[in-house]
Amino acid sequence: MTTSPALANTREELNGLLASARRDGRRVGFVPTMGALHEGHASLMREAARHADVVVVSIFVNPMQFAPTEDLDRYPRTLPDDLELCATEGVAVVFAPAVAEMYAGGFSHESVRDGVTVHPGRLATILDGASRPGHFDGVLTVVAKLFGLVRPDVAVFGQKDYQQLALIRAMVRDLCLPVEIVGAETVREADGLAMSSRNRYLDPAQRAAATVLNRALRAAQERAAYGVPAARWAAMSVLKAEPEIELDYLALTGVDLGEPPEHGEGRILVAARLGSTRLIDNMRIHLTTPAGTPSGGSTTEEGSSRCCAR
Amino acid sequence: MTTSPALANTREELNGLLASARRDGRRVGFVPTMGALHEGHASLMREAARHADVVVVSIFVNPMQFAPTEDLDRYPRTLPDDLELCATEGVAVVFAPAVAEMYAGGFSHESVRDGVTVHPGRLATILDGASRPGHFDGVLTVVAKLFGLVRPDVAVFGQKDYQQLALIRAMVRDLCLPVEIVGAETVREADGLAMSSRNRYLDPAQRAAATVLNRALRAAQERAAYGVPAARWAAMSVLKAEPEIELDYLALTGVDLGEPPEHGEGRILVAARLGSTRLIDNMRIHLTTPAGTPSGGSTTEEGSSRCCAR
Numbered sequence: 080m081t082t083s084p085a086l087a088n089t090r091e092e093l094n095g096l097l098a099s100a101r102r103d104g105r106r107v108g109f110v111p112t113m114g115a116l117h118e119g120h121a122s123l124m125r126e127a128a129r130h131a132d133v134v135v136v137s138i139f140v141n142p143m144q145f146a147p148t149e150d151l152d153r154y155p156r157t158l159p160d161d162l163e164l165c166a167t168e169g170v171a172v173v174f175a176p177a178v179a180e181m182y183a184g185g186f187s188h189e190s191v192r193d194g195v196t197v198h199p200g201r202l203a204t205i206l207d208g209a210s211r212p213g214h215f216d217g218v219l220t221v222v223a224k225l226f227g228l229v230r231p232d233v234a235v236f237g238q239k240d241y242q243q244l245a246l247i248r249a250m251v252r253d254l255c256l257p258v259e260i261v262g263a264e265t266v267r268e269a270d271g272l273a274m275s276s277r278n279r280y281l282d283p284a285q286r287a288a289a290t291v292l293n294r295a296l297r298a299a300q301e302r303a304a305y306g307v308p309a310a311r312w313a314a315m316s317v318l319k320a321e322p323e324i325e326l327d328y329l330a331l332t333g334v335d336l337g338e339p340p341e342h343g344e345g346r347i348l349v350a351a352r353l354g355s356t357r358l359i360d361n362m363r364i365h366l367t368t369p370a371g372t373p374s375g376g377s378t379t380e381e382g383s384s385r386c387c388a389r
Numbered sequence: 390m391t392t393s394p395a396l397a398n399t400r401e402e403l404n405g406l407l408a409s410a411r412r413d414g415r416r417v418g419f420v421p422t423m424g425a426l427h428e429g430h431a432s433l434m435r436e437a438a439r440h441a442d443v444v445v446v447s448i449f450v451n452p453m454q455f456a457p458t459e460d461l462d463r464y465p466r467t468l469p470d471d472l473e474l475c476a477t478e479g480v481a482v483v484f485a486p487a488v489a490e491m492y493a494g495g496f497s498h499e500s501v502r503d504g505v506t507v508h509p510g511r512l513a514t515i516l517d518g519a520s521r522p523g524h525f526d527g528v529l530t531v532v533a534k535l536f537g538l539v540r541p542d543v544a545v546f547g548q549k550d551y552q553q554l555a556l557i558r559a560m561v562r563d564l565c566l567p568v569e570i571v572g573a574e575t576v577r578e579a580d581g582l583a584m585s586s587r588n589r590y591l592d593p594a595q596r597a598a599a600t601v602l603n604r605a606l607r608a609a610q611e612r613a614a615y616g617v618p619a620a621r622w623a624a625m626s627v628l629k630a631e632p633e634i635e636l637d638y639l640a641l642t643g644v645d646l647g648e649p650p651e652h653g654e655g656r657i658l659v660a661a662r663l664g665s666t667r668l669i670d671n672m673r674i675h676l677t678t679p680a681g682t683p684s685g686g687s688t689t690e691e692g693s694s695r696c697c698a699r
Contacts, residue, residue, distance in 0.1 A: 090565075104412065183562065195529065195556070195563040198508035219505065220564070227565035246505070252493065253505040254530070255400075255537035 081166040084136070084173045089180055090228050096172045097135070101230070105132035109231030109258075111222060114138040114175075115155035115276035116164045119266040123235045124168040126263045130233040136165050137225050138175040142186045144217030150355075155276055174229065181224060188213075196220045197254075199246050202336060206242050206348060207359065210327050218243055219250050226258055234258050239265040239273050241348060241361040245336055265360070267293065273360045285353040288323035292349050292360040299331070299347045303364050307331055307339055310364060314347065324351040331364065341368050391476040394446070394483045399490055400538050406482045407445070411540070415442035419541030419568075421532060424448040424485075425465035425586035426474045429576040433545045434478040436573045440543040446475050447484040447535050452496045454527030460665075465586055484539065491534060498523075506530045507564075509556050512646060516552050516658060517669065520637050528553055529560050536568055544568050549575040549583050551658060551671040555646055575670070577603065583670045595663040598633035602659050602670040609641070609657045613674050617641055617649055620674060624657065634661040641674065651678050 087093040100107060108131025110123045116138075127134045138161055145151035158175065165173050178186050196216055202208070203215035226234070236244045244262045251260055266274045271293035272286075281289055295317040302313035311331050318326055327350035331339050339345040348361040397403040410417060418441025420433045426448075437444045448471055455461035468485065475483050488496050506526055512518070513525035536544065546554045554572045561570055576584045581603035582596075591599055605627040612623035621641050628636055637660035641649050649655040658671040 102414065191563075193511040195510050195560040196508045197564070198506045198526075200505050201503040216508075224563075224565040227567050230567055250505040253501075253534075254507070255534040257537050257540055 081169070084162065084165045084170040086162065087172060087174045088176060090176070093172070093174050093228060097133075097229070100133045100171075106232040107131055107229065108134045109137070109225070109229050109234040110134065111137045111139075111225050111234065111236075112161075113140045113154065113276065114161050115157050115279070116161045117266075117274050117276065119237055119239065119274035121164060121168050122266050123237055123263050124165070124170055126261060127233065127235045128169060130235070130259070130261060131231075133171045134169065135172045135174060135229050135231065136170050137229065138173060139181060139221070139225070141181070141217060141221040142178060143182075143188070143191055143220055144214050146211060146213060147188070149211070150277075150280075153280075155279055174225075181221065191220075197223050197250060200249070200253075202242070202246055202249060205336065206328060206330060207350060208242065210350065210357075215243070215246050219246060222247060223250065223254070223256070226256055231258055233261060235261045235263055237265060238262050239275065239360065241346060242336060271297070273358075275358060277356055277358060280356040281353060285323060285356065288321050289353055289358060291318060291321040291324055292351060292358060295329070295349060296347050296360060296362040296364075300362060300364050304367050306368055307366060310347070310366070314349070318349070318351070324353055326351045327357065334363075340366055342366060391479070394472065394475045394480040396472065397482060397484045398486060400486070403445075403482070403484050403538060407443075407539070410443045410481075416542040417441055417539065418444045419447070419535070419539050419544040420444065421447045421449075421535050421544065421546075422471075423450045423464065423586065424471050425467050425589070426471045427576075427584045427586065429547055429549065429584035431474060431478050432576050433547055433573050434475070434480055436571060437543065437545045438479060440545070440569070440571060441541075443481045444479065445482045445484060445539050445541065446480050447486075447539065449484075449486055449491060449531070449535070451491070451527060451531040452488060453492075453498070453501055453530055454524050456521060456523060457498070459521070460587075460590075463590075465589060484535075491531065501530070507533050507560060510559070510563075512552070512556055512559060515646065516638060516640060517660060518552065520660065520667075525553070525556050529556060532557055533560065533564070533566070536566055541568055543571060545571045545573055547575060548572050549585065549670065551656060552646060581607070583668075585668060587666055587668060590666040591663060595633060595666065598631050599663055599668060601628060601631040601634055602661060602668060605639070605659060606657050606670060606672040606674075610672060610674050614677050616678060617655075617676060620657070620676070624659070628659070628661070634663055636661045637667065644673075650676060652676060 085096045087096050108127030110127050112120055124134055140154050142151055197219040199215040199219050208215050248260050270290050272289050295314040298317045299310040299314035302310045314329055330348045332346050333339050334344055334346055345364045345366045346361055347364045350359045395406045397406050418437030420437050422430055450464050452461055507529040509525040509529050518525050558570050580600050582599050605624040608627045609620040609624035612620045624639055640658045642656050643649050644654055644656055655674045655676045656671055657674045660669045
């Protein structure tokens with residue numbers, strides 16, 4: 080049996096719905112989303128429920144994180160289905176504000192940048208930030224706003240958006256925001272494709288080709304015992320064999336998105352376009368230096384954290 | 390009879406001291422300061438007490454809001470006297486963190502800008518922001534941090550730092566911070582000089598000359614019934630008669646620091662140096678259009694909100 084979540088469209092409605100939980104000191108868990116919810120989001124809600132008494136989900140397609148050339152208008156909006164999924168997962172409150180509720184006077188990139196925003200710093204200049212200038216300003220600014228409105232004790236974000244998760248952790252640390260951040264494992268389709276709201280843009284041929292991202296990352300994992308260049312080469316070989324994709328970046332980094340370590344846990348990240356759809360994926364990778372390789376090799380270009388294709 | 394405030398140097402100590410107030414739902418009022426407290430700060434504490442059950446004062450000389458060329462090192466530090474003043478005002482908790490408590494790994498402008506900061510937008514590019522580039526990035530970033538640590542229901546700032554107050558209101562609005570902002574009237578010495586921690590830098594001749602700021606603003610107020618150009622001219626005449634000061638700006642604006650209205654409340658603001666000490670002041674000004682003056686006159690250079698001296 081499922082109970083429908085309470086729906087708040089305004090901050091006043093949200094405050095009303097959360098008043099008793101706040102008064103009673105119940106822990107509030109929060110999952111910010113752009114809607115078009117899928118099993119990946121459901122797993123974030125279950126993770127939030129493990130850390131909190133009351134789960135709040137926001138559904139807001141945030142215009143500030145889309146460049147004027149990007150897919151804001153065609154981004155999928157599926158509120159009835161989203162509410163049903165939230166009901167199944169026992170979500171207490173769904174906050175689905177209009178744009179004017181989040182951006183007083185309506186949204187324009189110019190008016191928002193005239194006002195006060197969150198500046199994401201250096202970590203937002205690489206990887207997705209290099210491909211999507213201003214994207215992480217938009218993400219951090221709207222997440223800060225949502226944190227201010229929901230005032231959660233804990234918030235859950237997917238590792239699928241690994242750089243976003245790293246930046247949100249950095250924001251919480253650098254601005255001393257009173258919220259605990261939990262990163263949740265990526266949920267995948269049976270063939271390994273990371274779940275994403277944007278997967279529904281893919282036509283059948285693109286959908287088949289999209290598994291190349293997961294296959295490339297796994298190929299790198301399998302070669303990690305042979306060192307960073309070998310791991311990267313393995314991933315590139317898989318990616319190059321798929322003509323449907325246009326690679327944006329493949330990067331092998333430390334867990335903090337800096338230089339990869341010679342030994343220990345790192346991260347391998349990929350972004351590519353299939354037609355007009357841009358997909359991203361990433362995995363942990365356990366790095367070792369192969370016997371006979373001199374140490375310090377990560378200062379060569381092959382071993383650096385920079386993208387090897389753009 | 391006065392009770393000494395509890396002193397917290399770390400965020401853990403602060404959380405411990407505020408735990409019961411938060412649990413019991415008592416309202417927390419907050420006055421962020423850089424110490425060197427005077428009667429102006431005391432009035433902010435009394436204002437906070439009118440809006441809250443528990444008053445917290447922070448004392449932190451924030452390096453991020455000082456340019457490398459500014460007076461960070463010589464800024465007065467008077468903690469024992471500050472604690473005594475807080476005791477007299479019935480402050481419950483003083484939060485006096487070390488730099489490394491507020492900036493993990495210690496402070497440098499470079500490392501902070503690599504991380505996540507608050508970007509103040511267009512309002513920080515005029516007046517004090519034009520004279521002190523980066524100053525308001527530092528103010529808003531540290532105030533956001535302090536709000537995250539103290540989690541006040543209400544925070545009180547002086548109108549003496551009028552542009553700062555406007556930017557903090559903008560931050561609270563644009564980032565949806567869950568805190569009410571109260572602006573408190575400027576407290577003045579008997580001769581009209583606005584109280585400021587920096588007044589103690591002044592030698593006797595400079596101290597005597599410093600009253601020119603207050604006198605200039607009052608001259609503008611007295612001429613406001615004759616229109617914006619007349620009010621500004623009156624203030625400039627007073628300022629020009631004082632050779633000890635080097636004027637930074639004199640600006641006549643709307644209450645939002647935009648263009649001054651033809652009728653109704655505006656603001657007149659001044660900044661000047663006396664030797665190496667930079668002082669600011671401002672007052673409300675009630676504007677009227679004099680009989681016989683055509684309307685729309687504020688588009689002339691004389692009537693614009695721009696500084697008439699820099």
